[in-house]
Every structure is written in structure tokens, then in C-alpha cells.
Amino acid sequence: MPLPQGGLSKILNETRIGAYSRITGLTVKTLRFYHERGVLVPERVEVGSGCRYYDQRNVDRARAIVVLREFGFGLDQIVEILRECGEETQVVRFLEQRRESLIQAISRDRELLRSIDRIIQQNGRCG
Incomplete structure (x- = not known):
């Protein structure tokens, strides 16, 4: 060999x-x-x-x-991050974007929970 x-x-x-x-x-x-x-x-x-x-x-x-x-992060995002991020500051930029995405998802989920709670209070419990 x-x-x-x-x-x-x-x-x-x-x-x-x-x-x-x-x-x-x-x-x-x-x-x-x-x-x-x-x-x-x-x-x-x-x-x-x-x-x-x-x-x-x-x-x-x-x-x-x-x-x-x-x-x-998904695999496509990871490939992009690893390709583009020669410097730590670039990694931080991707993490900031991910953080913002999570904040938006949490906000949507909280609003969904409030809607569910309103329906439960208005209609009482099933059973």
C-alpha cells in the first residue's frame, strides 16, 4: 500500500x-x-x-x-456556517439569527397557549 x-x-x-x-x-x-x-x-x-x-x-x-x-441548525445551515465561518464573529452572527428565530417561535407558542386557555375558560372542561 x-x-x-x-x-x-x-x-x-x-x-x-x-x-x-x-x-x-x-x-x-x-x-x-x-x-x-x-x-x-x-x-x-x-x-x-x-x-x-x-x-x-x-x-x-x-x-x-x-x-x-x-x-x-439543519445540515444545510451547518454546511453554510462551517464554510463561511473562518472567524468567531461569523459564528456569533449565525447564533444571533438562530436566537432571534427561537424568540419568534416562543412568541408564537405563547400566543397559541393564550388562545387555548381562552377556549378552555369559555367552554369549560370536557367530560
Whole structure:
């Protein structure tokens, strides 16, 4: 097997998909899906076996993806954020947009709850 560019030290710093799954907390299935969607591309894929290898840069990106998913961003948004956000200030801009979106959703939900409460009070309880 020919060594990848960077030689033996590069191979020693790469992690196979199973171990990478344990490191990141993402399932192997999710990692494959993210690879197919271009969200989290492995450092290299072994020709023939198709084995995926990830490096530290991929770990940092995976952690960012997990956090952004927890904040409610979709994969397309995450791809955009990671592509555009070379600086922390750009990440903050996306988080501010998400925050505003959540505030609007909470406001709509509160209004919906008030409407439901009015109907309950006007009509009494069922039963």
C-alpha cells in the first residue's frame, strides 16, 4: 500500500471510522451519511476497501457539527456556517439569527397557549 502524502506520521494521526465514532459520539451510520452529504468528509478513503480515515481536524469539525445540531441548525445551515465561518464573529452572527428565530417561535407558542386557555375558560372542561 503506498503511503499517503505526509507519510507514516500522517497515517499514525488518522483514525478509522469505528474509533472516530467513539471519539465523536456520532454513529458510524451518521458519519457515512455526513460524508455522503459533504458535511463531514474523511481525510482519506482507502481505495478498494472504502475504509474512511479521519484526522484531528475532522474531530474538531464533528464537535462543531454536534453543537450546532443541538442548537437546532439543519445540515444545510451547518454546511453554510462551517464554510463561511473562518472567524468567531461569523459564528456569533449565525447564533444571533438562530436566537432571534427561537424568540419568534416562543412568541408564537405563547400566543397559541393564550388562545387555548381562552377556549378552555369559555367552554369549560370536557367530560
